[in-house]
Amino acid sequence: MAAADVERLIRLLAKLPGLGPRSARRAALHMIQRKETVMLPLAEALAQTAESVGVCATCGNVDTVNPCEICADPRRDPAIICVVEQVGDLWALERASAFRGRYHVLGGVLSALDGVSPEDLNIESLIPRAADPAVTEIILATNATVDGQTTAHYITERLEESGVEITRLARGVPVGGELDYLDDGTLVTAFASRKGI
Amino acid sequence: MAAADVERLIRLLAKLPGLGPRSARRAALHMIQRKETVMLPLAEALAQTAESVGVCATCGNVDTVNPCEICADPRRDPAIICVVEQVGDLWALERASAFRGRYHVLGGVLSALDGVSPEDLNIESLIPRAADPAVTEIILATNATVDGQTTAHYITERLEESGVEITRLARGVPVGGELDYLDDGTLVTAFASRKGI
Known part of the structure; x- marks a missing residue:
């Protein structure tokens, strides 16, 4: 129902992790209404990053x-x-x-x-x-x-x-974690790996 | 910590509705690893749509x-x-x-x-x-x-x-809706606007 260009944009956005069809539509509309401040800078950043970024041959970063x-x-x-x-x-x-x-x-x-x-x-x-x-x-x-x-x-x-x-890496209770909310596996590991104070 | 280009891309993505900093990072990484199939087509679709799409002077579509x-x-x-x-x-x-x-x-x-x-x-x-x-x-x-x-x-x-x-538009129980899950306002309106069968 929207123009073909917009439909294609929505389809591409919907492929990104974390975006479904509905949020892709919202994002597309958000950008169409903010062409100069959001849409064109993002288009440019994508093209620029695709051009400049590669994988480190040593570590894979x-x-x-x-x-x-x-x-x-x-x-x-x-x-x-x-x-x-x-x-x-x-x-x-x-x-x-x-x-x-x-x-x-x-x-x-x-x-x-x-x-x-x-x-x-x-x-x-x-x-x-x-x-x-x-x-x-x-x-x-x-x-x-x-x-x-x-x-x-x-x-x-x-x-x-x-x-x-x-x-x-060490296993145990995450910092700020509450015992009541932790899974059994974490609790058992945290007990087994307890340390002297 | 990531390259400046990537950081800028993540900042721009994080401004979209439905994406926060974490999902913007995931989306950026997803695209960097799929440059030809996702990143460049999206860059092109954004530039193209920004170019072609406008607001209808009559209705605002x-x-x-x-x-x-x-x-x-x-x-x-x-x-x-x-x-x-x-x-x-x-x-x-x-x-x-x-x-x-x-x-x-x-x-x-x-x-x-x-x-x-x-x-x-x-x-x-x-x-x-x-x-x-x-x-x-x-x-x-x-x-x-x-x-x-x-x-x-x-x-x-x-x-x-x-x-x-x-x-x-009419107010009432949405199609497929279960009464137990509806708010009071909707239920009251649906009763007040009941119709003969």
Whole structure:
């Protein structure tokens, strides 16, 4: 019912994660009514980012330079590599300033259901990185899900020969978390891993 | 932490209705990983739509032609004008094929809280349209909210002199609605407006 151009825009917007047909229509209308301030700047930012951004050949991060700023930053500790599933996880850790080493982005997790095998992930390139004598620790920061842990387990086996120290993130009650709202698995883990004060 | 281009893209996406900072990051990452299939087509669709789409001078609909396809369509009944708050409402009525006349889009509702007065809305241009002898009925299809009803009331007063018939949409139980889940106001209205079978 709307013009063909608008229909196409709505269809494309509806493909983005977090937007369905209804919110895509709202977003399209919002932009059409704010062409100069929202629509054209967004069109330009998309074209510009598509042009400039690529994947870091070393770690799999996305950046406008290759190797990415994190890999190229001499102030970051080259001895520790943090393995994450997705670039979004890397961004989350960076926002929290949780880590001052370097990263390795897998680009997903092993999943029998979704047919994701080790060759589909950025795992092979981690082996030579871990074998570098300058690297002393690999932190497996995959999600605490079944697939995430399966992937961490697989990587642990693959890195066994390298002799590098392999660690994983702590499990327990999240900061600010209320016991009443936590799942049983987290509570059992938090009890089992309790620490002296 | 991400590249400046990516940060700007995320900021712009986060301004869209329905997207917050987190979903904007997810959407940006989704697009960066699908440049050819999602990102560039969307950039092009945005630029194209910004170029081609405008507001219909007659009714306030958005379309690539002016007057819009609905105003220009000779098969649509010129005797009935349906007044809606937003273009999104017009789209919803068109999707439902609820109406075969023409529209008038107000562009909002009167709101003392938000400081929206009659001059801010597309009301003035409705007066001569309603005064056209070819027009026999004005349907006020504003939302069934306080602001929507205030606006309908104001328009009714403004159109009093024109002598045109003014109607509003029926109130009652929505199709598929369960009484147990409906609010008191709807139930009271549905009882008061009950009809013989």
